[in-house]
Amino acid sequence: MTIFRKDEFELCEVPVPEGYPQSQTHCGVICVDGSYILSTSPYPVPKRSKWLVYIMAVLKKISFGIYNPFYVGEDFENPCLYMGEPKENRGYPTIFRLLNGSPVMKKAEDLYGMGSYCSDPDISYHDGLYYLINRTTIRKARTGDVDIDYDTKVHLTIGSICDGGFNIQKQICLFKENDVSPCMRYYKGRYIYLSLRTTSYNTGRPCEALFLRESMLPEGPWSTKTFINIEKGNYEPWHFSVFDFEDKLYAIIACVRHGEKQRCWQMLGEFDEGLTTLKIYQTPLTDYKSYRGSALVTDYGDFVFYNSVVNEKIKKGKSVDGREVIVASRSFESLIKKINLNT
Numbered sequence: 001m002t003i004f005r006k007d008e009f010e011l012c013e014v015p016v017p018e019g020y021p022q023s024q025t026h027c028g029v030i031c032v033d034g035s036y037i038l039s040t041s042p043y044p045v046p047k048r049s050k051w052l053v054y055i056m057a058v059l060k061k062i063s064f065g066i067y068n069p070f071y072v073g074e075d076f077e078n079p080c081l082y083m084g085e086p087k088e089n090r091g092y093p094t095i096f097r098l099l100n101g102s103p104v105m106k107k108a109e110d111l112y113g114m115g116s117y118c119s120d121p122d123i124s125y126h127d128g129l130y131y132l133i134n135r136t137t138i139r140k141a142r143t144g145d146v147d148i149d150y151d152t153k154v155h156l157t158i159g160s161i162c163d164g165g166f167n168i169q170k171q172i173c174l175f176k177e178n179d180v181s182p183c184m185r186y187y188k189g190r191y192i193y194l195s196l197r198t199t200s201y202n203t204g205r206p207c208e209a210l211f212l213r214e215s216m217l218p219e220g221p222w223s224t225k226t227f228i229n230i231e232k233g234n235y236e237p238w239h240f241s242v243f244d245f246e247d248k249l250y251a252i253i254a255c256v257r258h259g260e261k262q263r264c265w266q267m268l269g270e271f272d273e274g275l276t277t278l279k280i281y282q283t284p285l286t287d288y289k290s291y292r293g294s295a296l297v298t299d300y301g302d303f304v305f306y307n308s309v310v311n312e313k314i315k316k317g318k319s320v321d322g323r324e325v326i327v328a329s330r331s332f333e334s335l336i337k338k339i340n341l342n343t
Helices: 050-062 332-342
Strands: 028-032 035-040 080-084 116-126 129-142 148-162 165-176 180-187 190-197 209-215 226-231 235-245 248-257 265-271 277-280 294-297 302-309 324-331
Touching: 028 116, 028 294, 028 302, 035 116, 116 180, 129 165, 129 180, 180 235, 190 235, 235 265, 235 294, 248 277, 248 294, 302 332, 324 332
Parallel strands: 226 277
Antiparallel strands: 028 035, 035 080, 116 129, 129 148, 148 165, 180 190, 190 209, 209 226, 235 248, 248 265, 265 277, 294 302, 302 324
């Protein structure tokens, strides 16, 4: 049982920067003055047969490396921003255009020979400015079969959108820490910053922690971390995004089931008033194999859910690897009622 049927979703057109293979993941969304702003990070990882990999390797060898058909998905996993306008026959856009200035940041230099990448972009808005959060990560050393030591920084890019472009005003490093899926929002008179400590998707292990920081300014100073209790049920958080409606904070949480890995379910979460507890409702939003989605509630009470799917064959999809952005909507009131009926 899920909240949305698969046929309720529509495919979104979210073009990648020139030279990038088509693939989108880790979407975030906000609505500002009727325009929808989408953040993503492309991550193309096409499946190839053993024979194709062999042929490509031979071509690379006989051309002395001049012809190199291989590419690594994380080379393209850079934060991009898009704008879309709702159509008359629906309250949300399915077609987005890439804003000039995207990607907003490139990956860090690979200092240890184990690769580096950007990841986990999230977008928010307050008082005329846009705030893009993303991580840059450098792998340092392998410490076990599945454990790796990382050098990770969380960056904040502050800017405005004008004439089809994202104009950067300031770019700073907020934190040096190995948390994932950072989110920042202006909420009830202050900025809040949330992040997860987890390896659940890659290992199947339990999520370790959800943290909260607070500040009166987006650049800080930020308070020390406080723990938020998670009422998990049968699901372990991997990545998440947050949205608020009627003075309450909610989350879209990409979770793995206990003991499983490499398969996320999109779950709705609700914070208590003091942001001390996050409750994960136990009915998935969709049966699509997903990564990290995002949502908002419009002024009319409509819940608009943008989801990034993984390894799915979506009709008319153009991705090289089944990573697409899809969208579905229903009234938030009916969604909560349906979830409560299934609780």
